[in-house]
Amino acid sequence: MIDKFWPDMAAAVADIPDGASVMIGGFGSSGIPFALIDAVCAAGPRHLTVISNNTGSGETGVSALLREGLVDKVVCSYPRSRGSVWFERLYQTNAIELELVPQGTLAERMRAAGAGLGGFFTPTGYGTALADGKETRMIDGRGHVLESPLAADYALLSAYKADPWGNLVYNTAARNFNPVMATAARCAVVEVGDRVALGTLDPEAVVSPGLFIDRVVVREQP
Amino acid sequence: MIDKFWPDMAAAVADIPDGASVMIGGFGSSGIPFALIDAVCAAGPRHLTVISNNTGSGETGVSALLREGLVDKVVCSYPRSRGSVWFERLYQTNAIELELVPQGTLAERMRAAGAGLGGFFTPTGYGTALADGKETRMIDGRGHVLESPLAADYALLSAYKADPWGNLVYNTAARNFNPVMATAARCAVVEVGDRVALGTLDPEAVVSPGLFIDRVVVREQP
Amino acid sequence: MSLPRLTTHEMAARLAADIPDGAYVNLGIGMPVIVANHVPAGRQVIYHSENGILGVGRSPEPGEDHDPDLINAAKDPVTLIEGGCYFDTAESFAMMRGGHLDLAVLGAFQVSATGDLANWATHDATYPPAVGGAMDLAVGARTVYVLMRHTTKDGTPKLLETCDLPLTGTACVSRVYTDLGVFEIDRDNASAHVIERFAGVSAHALQSVTGFKLVE
Amino acid sequence: MSLPRLTTHEMAARLAADIPDGAYVNLGIGMPVIVANHVPAGRQVIYHSENGILGVGRSPEPGEDHDPDLINAAKDPVTLIEGGCYFDTAESFAMMRGGHLDLAVLGAFQVSATGDLANWATHDATYPPAVGGAMDLAVGARTVYVLMRHTTKDGTPKLLETCDLPLTGTACVSRVYTDLGVFEIDRDNASAHVIERFAGVSAHALQSVTGFKLVE
Numbered sequence: 001m002i003d004k005f006w007p008d009m010a011a012a013v014a015d016i017p018d019g020a021s022v023m024i025g026g027f028g029s030s031g032i033p034f035a036l037i038d039a040v041c042a043a044g045p046r047h048l049t050v051i052s053n054n055t056g057s058g059e060t061g062v063s064a065l066l067r068e069g070l071v072d073k074v075v076c077s078y079p080r081s082r083g084s085v086w087f088e089r090l091y092q093t094n095a096i097e098l099e100l101v102p103q104g105t106l107a108e109r110m111r112a113a114g115a116g117l118g119g120f121f122t123p124t125g126y127g128t129a130l131a132d133g134k135e136t137r138m139i140d141g142r143g144h145v146l147e148s149p150l151a152a153d154y155a156l157l158s159a160y161k162a163d164p165w166g167n168l169v170y171n172t173a174a175r176n177f178n179p180v181m182a183t184a185a186r187c188a189v190v191e192v193g194d195r196v197a198l199g200t201l202d203p204e205a206v207v208s209p210g211l212f213i214d215r216v217v218v219r220e221q222p
Numbered sequence: 223m224i225d226k227f228w229p230d231m232a233a234a235v236a237d238i239p240d241g242a243s244v245m246i247g248g249f250g251s252s253g254i255p256f257a258l259i260d261a262v263c264a265a266g267p268r269h270l271t272v273i274s275n276n277t278g279s280g281e282t283g284v285s286a287l288l289r290e291g292l293v294d295k296v297v298c299s300y301p302r303s304r305g306s307v308w309f310e311r312l313y314q315t316n317a318i319e320l321e322l323v324p325q326g327t328l329a330e331r332m333r334a335a336g337a338g339l340g341g342f343f344t345p346t347g348y349g350t351a352l353a354d355g356k357e358t359r360m361i362d363g364r365g366h367v368l369e370s371p372l373a374a375d376y377a378l379l380s381a382y383k384a385d386p387w388g389n390l391v392y393n394t395a396a397r398n399f400n401p402v403m404a405t406a407a408r409c410a411v412v413e414v415g416d417r418v419a420l421g422t423l424d425p426e427a428v429v430s431p432g433l434f435i436d437r438v439v440v441r442e443q444p
Numbered sequence: 445m446s447l448p449r450l451t452t453h454e455m456a457a458r459l460a461a462d463i464p465d466g467a468y469v470n471l472g473i474g475m476p477v478i479v480a481n482h483v484p485a486g487r488q489v490i491y492h493s494e495n496g497i498l499g500v501g502r503s504p505e506p507g508e509d510h511d512p513d514l515i516n517a518a519k520d521p522v523t524l525i526e527g528g529c530y531f532d533t534a535e536s537f538a539m540m541r542g543g544h545l546d547l548a549v550l551g552a553f554q555v556s557a558t559g560d561l562a563n564w565a566t567h568d569a570t571y572p573p574a575v576g577g578a579m580d581l582a583v584g585a586r587t588v589y590v591l592m593r594h595t596t597k598d599g600t601p602k603l604l605e606t607c608d609l610p611l612t613g614t615a616c617v618s619r620v621y622t623d624l625g626v627f628e629i630d631r632d633n634a635s636a637h638v639i640e641r642f643a644g645v646s647a648h649a650l651q652s653v654t655g656f657k658l659v660e
Numbered sequence: 661m662s663l664p665r666l667t668t669h670e671m672a673a674r675l676a677a678d679i680p681d682g683a684y685v686n687l688g689i690g691m692p693v694i695v696a697n698h699v700p701a702g703r704q705v706i707y708h709s710e711n712g713i714l715g716v717g718r719s720p721e722p723g724e725d726h727d728p729d730l731i732n733a734a735k736d737p738v739t740l741i742e743g744g745c746y747f748d749t750a751e752s753f754a755m756m757r758g759g760h761l762d763l764a765v766l767g768a769f770q771v772s773a774t775g776d777l778a779n780w781a782t783h784d785a786t787y788p789p790a791v792g793g794a795m796d797l798a799v800g801a802r803t804v805y806v807l808m809r810h811t812t813k814d815g816t817p818k819l820l821e822t823c824d825l826p827l828t829g830t831a832c833v834s835r836v837y838t839d840l841g842v843f844e845i846d847r848d849n850a851s852a853h854v855i856e857r858f859a860g861v862s863a864h865a866l867q868s869v870t871g872f873k874l875v876e
Contacts (some may be wrong), residue, residue, distance in 0.1 A: 116754070163743060171872075
């Protein structure tokens with residue numbers, strides 16, 4: 001029987017190599033795979049590229065990876081948040097590279113990678129500094145920027161419930177980037193609050209079908 | 223209070239003008255807005271462009287629009303089905319124009335229109351007759367075709383339940399093209415089996431959020 | 445010269461008065477969020493939040509049980525109203541970019557005479573730039589209103605012939621609501637029509653703190 | 661010369677034997693659909709249908725209650741297995757095009773020595789062409805197997821140096837399962853490696869009904 005559950009967080013992230021690109025779900029403090037991130041910090045792969053909407057706050061989440069010096073580059077729409085001190089410190093000392101991407105373009109580039117598309121024209125960012133150096137085109141009288149698909153080696157995700165096939169549902173606004181990242185990563189690893197039996201999830205309400213998901217780990221309740 | 227329900231099918235399609243482009247949801251016999259199509263047949267706008275995965279079967283659905291001579295052009299992935307006699311008849315006498323589009327490209331062109339994108343590169347169709355005359359590009363060593371967004375004046379859709387704001391859920395495989403067409407039409411008209419009270423639909427399981435929907439009509443039970 | 449200026453809440457209320465019943469609206473971080481508190485009674489407005497919510501409701505009361513995952517674009521706790529729903533970021537921005545929101549209300553550093561918007565980056569290179577969803581709203585909402593003070597703290601106009609800060613989008617702003625008045629951008633003529641001058645603000649005084657031509 | 665040929669069910673069973681446990685698979689309309697009936701016991705395969713189903717189950721029994729909306733890509737009634745789910749066409753084709761299906765099994769009119777596939781249009785201009793999801797599967801599935809008879813009814817080879825019918829996709833087929841054998845396409849050498857010749861089919865006889873070079 002197909003069972004995508006792994007026994008623990010450490011095992012599920014142990015093969016992330018130095019230099020890997022890693023998508024990390026979440027928006028603000030919602031939908032962040034805190035336990036998987038802690039496991040990556042413990043494993044300690046270096047020279048990571050982290051792709052995430054924010055750069056964490058305080059000492060947890062993406063901030064922890066930054067603090068541990070594991071990250072060379074961040075691809076991100078909003079690295080500046082209350083308490084994003086670790087990112088700001090690295091940025092001000094030129095110790096980290098930042099690729100700033102408008103949030104919708106960031107999500108859409110992931111979707112393009114997950115959907116097997118070679119790129120897309122978007123009006124977002126046209127005529128701004130974030131289109132510098134990019135191919136542009138007038139389409140129906142409107143300026144557009146050509147954006148490329150954005151894939152990653154791994155995605156670290158957070159969901160509410162999973163069944164053994166990796167079908168996922170989320171809780172309220174914790175959904176955010178998690179489903180689209182699941183489609184764009186070669187290996188999608190998810191921490192979930194609950195494992196449920198096959199057939200328990202409403203087939204009309206599954207948000208991430210299991211074929212996008214490679215590994216699932218149950219998060220320990222605090 | 224926002225209430226997108228209309229009293230009857232006839233009123234909901236009465237303003238479709240001659241020459242309009244009309245998306246029609248469904249795949250095979252599943253998820254087809256039969257009652258809305260009947261209402262359009264009765265209203266009788268001419269020179270329509272119909273955008274739909276299939277061209278109907280027998281005397282109902284898209285076939286009825288074809289039989290009534292209301293359609294100048296079909297944009298479609300699979301016009302040939304068991305019983306698609308009306309389309310075949312018109313096609314063989316050159317009485318209708320066909321734009322054949324691979325099914326995934328058809329859906330993705332609608333999504334691009336609905337998502338405000340100017341077009342996308344897809345590997346689908348590269349090197350085939352369906353890419354003739356289209357711009358192509360090698361991306362990462364692979365041939366791609368540039369496809370344009372596909373919008374429509376109206377979408378005629380079928381869903382299972384709607385609340386007064388037009389939030390929709392579907393039944394099993396009747397979902398198909400309906401949600402993506404809802405995003406791509408300037409006026410999305412939906413027939414539903416049931417009207418439910420606001421707050422009845424699970425906010426985690428709404429498939430088409432009401433902001434994509436303009437008009438809803440309850441279909442009479444047979 | 446000291447001008448009589450509206451308070452933040454008065455500005456928000458003035459803009460709120462112009463939001464039509466039944467509109468789908470995204471309110472930007474900062475001052476725009478306050479607009480929700482001032483929509484006239486009887487008008488139903490559905491608020492969108494970029495992180496995947498349609499139907500954002502009030503903030504939970506202090507001490508009230510709330511879902512820690514349920515936050516808005518400003519990362520503050522919120523609730524969901526009846527009829528609201530959730531979706532992922534890709535779909536959320538499809539709504540924004542695809543013209544499905546009737547209105548976005550954004551804050552701004554500067555707005556130009558042709559409706560260019562600058563609201564995401566300053567000239568301070570040591571501070572990390574952050575753009576979030578601002579560029580998508582600027583190009584995607586059917587209508588973009590800006591809510592901002594008329595001048596910077598030191599009195600420099602924020603309505604300018606040309607923005608000198610990095611742009612968020614070009615030719616995207618329809619109206620600007622400030623603490624001195626309401627202005628309809630006339631892109632073709634690189635000017636603005638004054639819809640309203642608030643009490644005690646003379647046409648001359650208003651023009652003197654505005655960087656492009658105002659038409660009464 | 662009459663060759664001993666596998667029946668349709670024998671062909672389907674031979675291909676089914678090569679589907680790995682746990683695979684996500686799309687079976688094309690026609691002969692490929694039959695493959696599902698022949699997957700060895702104990703192997704769990706999850707079937708995708710382009711119209712928005714993952715976890716397609718058996719056909720309903722005659723007289724059994726079934727949901728008329730629940731049909732597969734061939735428009736035949738099906739069921740959903742435990743763990744299955746529904747989605748819309750845009751997401752369904754994102755799965756197909758995005759490389760998330762392990763395997764697509766397609767029928768074909770012709771396959772070329774470099775893995776080009778022709779399976780959607782004939783030369784009959786009066787009959788409407790129909791492509792459906794074939795082109796998306798051809799480019800998108802991680803692996804594409806073709807299941808087809810080795811020759812047309814009049815004995816013409818369907819494995820050809822170059823397809824003369826309109827292409828579905830280029831360089832997309834990995835393997836071909838026919839009623840005479842199993843063939844691994846070698847794109848770089850424009851030939852095929854014979855994985856298996858079925859009982860009673862000589863190498864010479866096989867080559868004589870094949871339009872490009874076979875390597876044993």
